[in-house]
Amino acid sequence: MNARSGIAGFQLTERTRVTELGTWVDAVGPDGHRGGALRFDPAVMGLPGVRDRVVATVLADRQLAQAGIGGLVPVDDVVAAGEEVWLLTRQPTTPSLADLISRHGLDPASAAAVLVETAQILLGLHASGLAHGSVHPGTVVIAADGGTLLSERGLADAVRGQYPSPQRDVTAWASLARGLAAMWGGSHPRATELFERAAATATTRGLAAARDALLAGRDALGQITRDRLSEAARTWSAPPVAPMGRAGVQDEGEIVTLLHVPGAAQQFGPGVPTEHAEQRSTVEQIWQDGRNRQPPPRKKKRPVRTIVAAVLFAVIVGGAILVWTMGGKLVGSSTPIAVSKVDVIVPKKAQRCTEPVKVQGKLSTNGKAGTVVYEWEQSDSGQRIRKTQAISEGATSWTVTLLWTIDGSGKGKLTATLRIISPVPEGKRVEDKATFSFNC
Incomplete structure (x- = not known):
């Protein structure tokens, strides 16, 4: 059961899953379409520098999207509500590849489609000077059209204070291919051999060569298609929920966006004006429109804690890139399951x-x-x-x-x-x- 029913206009459902970062919740956005909400583990976000690095990582993802580089689950906003920090996405993060494997299984052609698209996404990231850092079945998301998206790019490394590396992505992709190859046992020997060969190719010649090896071996798979993936994703998806009417909106308390354009107001509350309206995120739109609240009968003095919070978050956003660039001591590791x-x-x-x-x-x-x-x-x-x-x-x-x-x-x-x-x-x-x- 979720402690709150919504966050920044996103309605939270009862479908949740726990990861090393916190708890993902299937959500419904203000427009009635499915999305996702990640409530970061407070113990993780409370560590020195973590919040700054998470913000900088998401800002880098936004720059990728603006440059036309796709393949990542798009982030709508990162918001703070009291002690809670939430990451909101415009697309759901379920079903993941792990979900489909555990519930439906996966045929060789569908598995090949996932591997090919995952390799292509990673190649685009690497060409942009970035990496994912935590590729595994739980971060590989199957969209409603059967396409593949990756979630949580760079976040696990941001928490640990280290940089994701392309080589780690290659190793993780090869591990993913071998895991899929082992699923069928002796029932699909040609597909198993092809996936093993692609995994070996990735580690010796790189992802592009591994992707091409899969495509060249389509005779062992039949037609590589998204059809079954799309069907499985639609079966998994919950029906869209209509946007909540204004009369039913509950007070969520003060919401602060951490992904604000520098120079504009940091605090979002009923009727607070701001510039750059065309760049507003969902949470900004909701709070700036006032959500049908009546203004107070007289102007009240703003609580000192709110002013302090606004200043604090301004410092966080302003220094995020600097902190991330300078980094700190590299700790921990992002290793696959063993x-x-x-x-x-x-x-x-x-x-x-x-x-x-x-x-x-x-x-x-x-x-x-x-x-x-x-x-x-x-x-x-x-x-x-x-x-x-x-x-x-x-x-x-x-x-x-x-x-x-x-x-x-x-x-x-x-x-x-x-x-x-x-x-x-x-x-x-x-x-x-x-x-x-x-x-x-």
Whole structure:
């Protein structure tokens, strides 16, 4: 449940997901179209310099958009409401690639379309002197038309006080390709081989060559199309909600935009005039139009805290680029998901054959978001069951389940083996096994 129902004219829904930056909420903009709202973790935004660097990063994204470089989820504004800082987007950030993998799966042609478009977006960023820094299934967004967008560009690095690098993007893209290749097991061998080859090409010859390798191998995929992606995205999307009428507008308190044009007023409240109307963001338009409030009967003295806040945010915006350029000590890292070990847990008592035996596997990860491909192996038949699991940011332990139906009669023992297929360090195996007894 969201603590507030709206922010800066965006109506918040109950669909949320937690990332390392904070909490994303599906939202509906003032025009009735779907958007997104990221409430930054207050503990993160309270760290020295973080807010400045986040603002500078978003301003850089806006400059990219003005230069005609697309592929990023467009940011409408970054606003402060009391102690909260929100990033508002004009397009939804769901479904992500992780969402589609966990709910619908992904066919090879659709996966290739995502990889090709992701590579193209990254190439455009790199040519502009920027990088994404945190490419994984949770930041790859599927638009309603089936196209690919990237969210959270540079934000994870801004929080850590480091610069996103093109080489890290290439490594992340290759990891994404390998993760997708591992999804199908032996059901699509030609597509699996093509994706593995593209991943290797990316690390040795770059993203452009990897993209071309995918396009050249379309015979292994069939037609590379967005059709299924678009269908899945439309199935995921909630119906548009009509804009809230003026009579139903609730007081959201004072909202301050952090992405304001230098020289104009910083504070947005009912009836506060400002210049540069043609450059106003959604939050500015809402507050400057007064939202149908009646002016107070007499002029009241502006609270000192409001003046201080306005001055503070003016300093933040004015110094954001300088702080970001000078940076600070590079700390932390933006690494892809890794599974350090697995543990298989089986029932201690002898199992009957009247119902499936529940076997659980505990995955220990590094807390990063991503997709894990794993397989169960059953000793009675040698059958291998391959599955894919999308892991959320911050989760260091994840449980997967195998329901094992025992065929036959008598007594005996069976062994369940859980093996990680991807991601796995080169030359290393990550697996575990456990044995249980049955009495049929």
